[in-house]
Amino acid sequence: xxxxxxxxxxxxxxxxxxxxxxxxxxxxxxxxxxxxxxxxxxxxxxxxxxxxxxxxxxxxxxxxxxxxxxxxxxxxxxxxxxxxxxxxxxxxxxxxxxxxxxxxxxxxxxxxxxxxxxxxxxxxxxxxxxxxxxxxxxxxxxxxxxxxxxxxxxxxxxxxxxxxxxxxxxxxxxxxxxxxxxxxxxxxxxxxxxxxxxxxxxxxxxxxxxxxxxxxxxxxxxxxxxxxxxxxxxxxxxxxxxxxxxxxxxxxxxxxxxxxxxxxxxxxxxxxxxxxxxxxxxxxxxxxxxxxxxxxxxxxxxxxxxxxxxxxxxxxxxxxxxxxxxxxxxxxxxxxxxxxxxxxxxxxxxxxxxxxxxx
Numbered sequence: 001x002x003x004x005x006x007x008x009x010x011x012x013x014x015x016x017x018x019x020x021x022x023x024x025x026x027x028x029x030x031x032x033x034x035x036x037x038x039x040x041x042x043x044x045x046x047x048x049x050x051x052x053x054x055x056x057x058x059x060x061x062x063x064x065x066x067x068x069x070x071x072x073x074x075x076x077x078x079x080x081x082x083x084x085x086x087x088x089x090x091x092x093x094x095x096x097x098x099x100x101x102x103x104x105x106x107x108x109x110x111x112x113x114x115x116x117x118x119x120x121x122x123x124x125x126x127x128x129x130x131x132x133x134x135x136x137x138x139x140x141x142x143x144x145x146x147x148x149x150x151x152x153x154x155x156x157x158x159x160x161x162x163x164x165x166x167x168x169x170x171x172x173x174x175x176x177x178x179x180x181x182x183x184x185x186x187x188x189x190x191x192x193x194x195x196x197x198x199x200x201x202x203x204x205x206x207x208x209x210x211x212x213x214x215x216x217x218x219x220x221x222x223x224x225x226x227x228x229x230x231x232x233x234x235x236x237x238x239x240x241x242x243x244x245x246x247x248x249x250x251x252x253x254x255x256x257x258x259x260x261x262x263x264x265x266x267x268x269x270x271x272x273x274x275x276x277x278x279x280x281x282x283x284x285x286x287x288x289x290x291x292x293x294x295x296x297x298x299x300x301x302x303x304x305x306x307x308x309x310x311x312x313x314x315x316x317x318x319x320x321x322x323x324x325x326x327x328x329x330x331x332x333x334x335x336x337x338x339x340x341x342x343x344x345x346x347x348x349x350x351x352x353x354x355x356x357x358x359x
Contacts, residue, residue: 015348020228023291023340030344033332034287034307036318038109039094040278042308044243045290048223048267049300057293058215060274061286065182065209066196067096072176073106074169075202076114077150079157085195086112086150089185092279095177100312100322104175107314110184110280112151116175117314117321118144126173128165134321145314145321180209184281211276218242218271222264225301227335228343236345239304239333243271265301283307287334294336302337317348 090110105117123144132141183195309330316330333345
């Protein structure tokens with residue numbers, strides 16, 4: 001028999017930020033949003049148009065990345081790694097096959113911040129200073145966050161800070177896990193696969209990361225011509241119906257209301273979806289191409305790009321801690337029209353501790 005109180009939990013709340021403006025005035029808001037979202041898993045492009053998109057858009061964002069098996073975390077602070085990759089580019093790296101609520105997890109942000117989310121026993125064994133996880137209610141805390149700035153001036157071999165961290169990772173806590181990694185070099189003439197060659201030369205198993213793509217075309221779909229002036233809830237509902245292949249004209253209530261109250265045109269809607277490991281630098285280049293395409297294209301009423309983050313990354317936006325025991329909402333959606341008007345939705349999730357019991 002089910003305990004009645006298990007039905008008393010409310011669904012997790014979600015914080016949604018909405019920014020509406022013109023790129024000519026506030027392009028920096030869009031650029032900052034893309035740059036702050038480091039670990040991107042899924043990308044969806046929705047385009048209503050009679051014409052096909054150019055190849056640089058239909059191929060999706062550049063997403064070559066690599067998986068490294070059984071890599072000790074101490075390798076991420078070796079002098080050669082710091083010099084070749086942290087100091088000469090942007091490394092995006094995250095442990096894979098780990099769960100943020102019950103395993104040790106590790107990320108490296110493009111700014112060079114090594115962030116570890118550790119269980120209590122592992123944290124105490126490590127011996128480095130950290131902070132209790134914000135989302136942990138237990139006393140004493142069961143999870144801690146440790147941050148190490150790999151790009152800091154004081155974090156160099158033979159300096160006390162570096163030597164202490166190296167000792168702790170080398171001897172106190174020998175963390176070893178699988179990683180996904182992508183590197184954007186400062187010098188564009190340098191191949192991004194150099195980081196894979198580096199770990200391969202050390203004897204670790206390296207392989208190209210899995211990528212998937214899906215293209216679907218919906219014929220004669222009623223499309224709102226002025227999607228940017230529709231209520232936000234209706235926009236999210238309509239785009240969700242299109243992406244999930246619902247019958248937007250008949251079966252989805254939000255879509256029906258939106259279509260009845262707004263000027264529409266029957267246009268083919270193409271939905272492109274890519275999954276993999278996309279860095280913020282790669283997303284910046286891709287969305288820049290989208291903006292260049294839609295600009296002054298009179299046959300396109302608008303284009304939408306939705307970007308979804310990983311549920312089990314240590315951080316979500318910037319270096320903000322991920323929310324375990326709740327929905328890990330970290331995504332954004334950009335809608336732009338030919339006049340460069342845009343709508344930007346940022347899903348931040350509930351920045352609150354999860355309840356461990358019902359009242």
